[in-house]
Amino acid sequence: MSQYRIFNHDDAIAYVRQAAQLDSAVVLQGEEIGDGNLNQVFKVWQPGQAKGFIVKQALPYIRCIGESWPLTRDRARIEAEILLYHGQHCPEYTVAVLHHDAELSTILLEDLSDLQVWRQALLNGQHVAGVSEKLGVYLAQVHVHSSDFQLDYHAQRTAQLRFANPELMAISEAVYFVDPFCDHERNNVAPEIRLEAEQLWADQALKTRVARLKHDFRCKGQALLHGDLHTGSVMVGAGKLKVIDAEFGGYGPMGFDLGVIIAHLLLNFCAQPASRQQPQRIKDVQALWRSYKIQFFQQASQGADSSLAEPEVIGAFLRQVWQDALGYAGCEMIRRTIGVAHVADIDTIADPIQKAASQRQALALGRTLIMNADQLNDAQLEHTALNIALKESFKP
Amino acid sequence: MSQYRIFNHDDAIAYVRQAAQLDSAVVLQGEEIGDGNLNQVFKVWQPGQAKGFIVKQALPYIRCIGESWPLTRDRARIEAEILLYHGQHCPEYTVAVLHHDAELSTILLEDLSDLQVWRQALLNGQHVAGVSEKLGVYLAQVHVHSSDFQLDYHAQRTAQLRFANPELMAISEAVYFVDPFCDHERNNVAPEIRLEAEQLWADQALKTRVARLKHDFRCKGQALLHGDLHTGSVMVGAGKLKVIDAEFGGYGPMGFDLGVIIAHLLLNFCAQPASRQQPQRIKDVQALWRSYKIQFFQQASQGADSSLAEPEVIGAFLRQVWQDALGYAGCEMIRRTIGVAHVADIDTIADPIQKAASQRQALALGRTLIMNADQLNDAQLEHTALNIALKESFKP
Known part of the structure; x- marks a missing residue:
């Protein structure tokens, strides 16, 4: 065979x-x-x-x-x-x-056919309890155990070489950080939000931050990432959760995985203004982050490297991971709105006015996350997201 | 053969x-x-x-x-x-x-026997013109051209794999970031400064910053570093300069190379208080950094990646490189004072009181660089170094 x-x-x-x-x-x-x-x-x-x-x-x-x-x-x-x-x-x-x-x-x-794709559950307006908490545990486990909190120099360098995935991660680099921030032929920009896209392409302050995130995506080899953790890569149901589809994985910044999944929760948030599900998406983000932090703390403080296992060290480290996560979440929201690949959450909105409003929200929230990543904690995120939703919904 | x-x-x-x-x-x-x-x-x-x-x-x-x-x-x-x-x-x-x-x-x-080791020239109180400027050009050239400013994803990842140097870089990790910050048997602490060493080992705020620098040394694969750029790795004379001894090289943070050479200039500064050479060392650091910045800017702005070649991007990037450099300089000053390998600049001081004062200065300045890396520009460095020199020289 x-x-x-x-x-x-x-x-x-x-x-x-x-x-x-x-x-x-x-x-x-x-x-x-x-x-x-x-x-x-x-x-x-x-x-x-x-x-x-x-x-x-x-x-x-x-x-x-x-x-x-x-x-x-x-x-x-x-x-x-x-x-x-x-x-x-x-x-x-x-x-x-x-x-x-x-x-x-x-x-x-x-075979996971007893489970359903999480995105589909979200599209159906169905709340599956505990998913965010489980994902937080999953990410913290796989991040800590492939990082310097657990691996010595040689083991981590060996893992970085073994899991090198240049062809697929080069695609990620292009579709996350290059195409959506210029008028690239691969982009897919709805005419209704062309103006907003052009504003992003001219926004040098934003592009400077994105360039940093791009640099870190390539050079910050912290942990073995899943690399494509959107809500379609998560199978849920009956109290179970399984993550699938890791072909874009490789060493990179921990905040990337967190950012991608946060972005998809926020894209779903932008897709359903005024629904009962909308506030739940922010709670999902907060639950994910809190679960990640707790699990990370627990694992890292028992880590093999005693100089890293100190509470102050882990705390400072996690603050940086959160900032990175917000930046990457912003990139993912923008690229899923004007880049080559969109999300069903927004693309399936039938009403063109509503759809454009959701896209504008996604761009505005994405931009805010990138620009304010160093100032927003997970509680402030709620306020920010709701404010932007309100403002963009009432635009002409 | x-x-x-x-x-x-x-x-x-x-x-x-x-x-x-x-x-x-x-x-x-x-x-x-x-x-x-x-x-x-x-x-x-x-x-x-x-x-x-x-x-x-x-x-x-x-x-x-x-x-x-x-x-x-x-x-x-x-x-x-x-x-x-x-x-x-x-x-x-x-x-x-x-x-x-x-x-x-x-x-x-x-054969470079027409040149002399830069450290020896410094020990002889001899000023060799233009060395710092040349080193700035050298570092900017080798950093930019092995970084994402010039290499696409595939080329840089290939270089990171090709130049992986886990055995020697693991030694660097241990001697820079682990041993000097705990009471390790490999350390070499003079009895006169034992108290200061113990204060460092108990300083959790410092150790938290050092843990971050250690993490970045391993995970921040920005450029192909020299990896051991002290004043003994630089041959000078007759208007020429040649860098030698790159066996500790590999991918890492650009600020590491800069920090190491800055540390050795500042160790020489601490070794010769009140000499005519002392202020020159600060000028050397400033000249090195300014030359690096200019060359980096020039090379990076003509770089292959147009999203990184923007002045704002390069400027923000260089600010981070400088902060990293100060942190790594601080680690190098501390490890060369209480770690396994010292420098001749201080070790050859005959007067034990003077020697201990120089070592205390090196520790205090090293700690300050690590703690204040995000607040000190290259001009303020002068003031800080002179203040610490003055303060430590008058200690009992």
Whole structure:
């Protein structure tokens, strides 16, 4: 099975049979269930059983674009290794990798079809209790245990080399920090907010801050990030939570992961003004951060490096992580509004006036987070978000 | 010649003959001239000729300690590659690598015996004009050209991997940021300043700042550092300057290189109160920084990344580099006073009272730089240094 080929569902079934060591007598069914962004995804199951297996296979190009945009298949190996590393330090909240094959660029994953995508729950206006708290625990666990709080120089440098992911993180660098802050052909700017986009592109104070965040994204190799922790990478339900899709992972600033998930909560906030769910999104952000802080403190204060395990050191460190997180949250809100990839939360708003108002809110709040990252604590964030929502909603 | 063995001077001669492609009829003499820290160093020359060649060979252990402290010979390859990279971007001020052999762990270098070690000139009270300015140019060149101002994501990540130097940089981490800030057995604390050392070890505010500098030393991979730029790594004379000894190099924060050289100028300052040379040292620091800033600005504003090439971005970036530099300068001053390795500038002071006063100054100034890094500009540094010198000189 070791020569690479693009799987059809029979290949996926054969791969599962071998990788999961199932007897040849076991009947298996398979279908492609990928939502068609980067990879192929198959579900393979025994008829009559609720749960099966998931096979994720990387193609040598970006699936939704085609062969004209080649992309390393090695991302499957990198993703598998990141998930295994995260799973080692946070098994409860990391999807289980059952097998992976570097040559076939496949990962065999546990089937999570009893859970739902968190973004979908949010779009349905459904509150799933405890998600933010669990995500805070997950992030603190995987961050601390891949950082200098736990690893000595050699171990951390080795991990930084092993998890180097230059092709995919270069894409992140471009789509987060370059394209949305200039009139780039990859951008996707609705005509209704073209003026606001142009104001951002001319805003040198903002661009100076973004340049710093961009620099830090590349050079601040603090921890093994998930790298793409939006609400679509989180599966929830029945008191469970599993994080999936780590192909954009690699070493980077801890605040990046936090910022991305905070941004998606705030994008959802901007998408539903005056709904009952709106205040809950701010509470989610606060709960996430508080849970992260508590778990981080606990893990870091038992860390292997005694010079870092001091409360004052951890406290000062966390203040910087929060500031970084707000900056990255701002970038993510802006790039998901005027960059190449948007979010369903806003894109599915039917009323064009309402949609433009949500987009304006997202841009304004994103900009404020970037500019005021060093002045906003998690309580003030609420006030700021509500103020901006109010102001932007009443614009012509 | 490719099997590793520890060279005697005949081996060094044979190596030079081959590597420099000298005819077998050419008569060569050789002698070991290493000052006995990490490596063997041979000078090989033709009788009657003023200049010859330098052969530097890494031993599989730390020379001055012996086989009980093994150390990778790969450091010779890493050093050669760093010097070549630096030489590519600043040939005027980087010692020329003529040949290197990874298996023999040798580097063939140009002979700089027409120059003198800068530290020696400083110890002799000799002012060599233009050294600080040249060093500023050197550092700005090698920093900018190995940073995101010039390299795209892939090129910089590749360089970070290629120049990874975990064994030697782990030593730096320990001797700069761990040992001097606790009562470590490797420390070398004069009885006269034991009290001051103990005060530092109990100073949690200081240790919190040092923990941050330690974290950044490991995680802030901004540029390909020299990694050990003290005044003994700089050869000067006759209007020339050459930087040598890059085996502690690797990716790290730009402020580290600046901080180390600033610290050695300030250690010399502390060593000679009331001499005519003392005010010159502060001027040297200021000239170094101003030269660095100008060169950095010029190179960065023509950089490949247009989002970083903006004056506001470069200015904000340089402010952070300066703050980092002061922090690292403070660590270096402290570790060179109470850590394992001291500096001749202070250690050669014959009068024990004067020596202790110089050491106290170095500790106090080092602490001030770390604590006030975000408040001191290069002009205020002068005032601060003179104030501390005055205060510590009159202590009992």
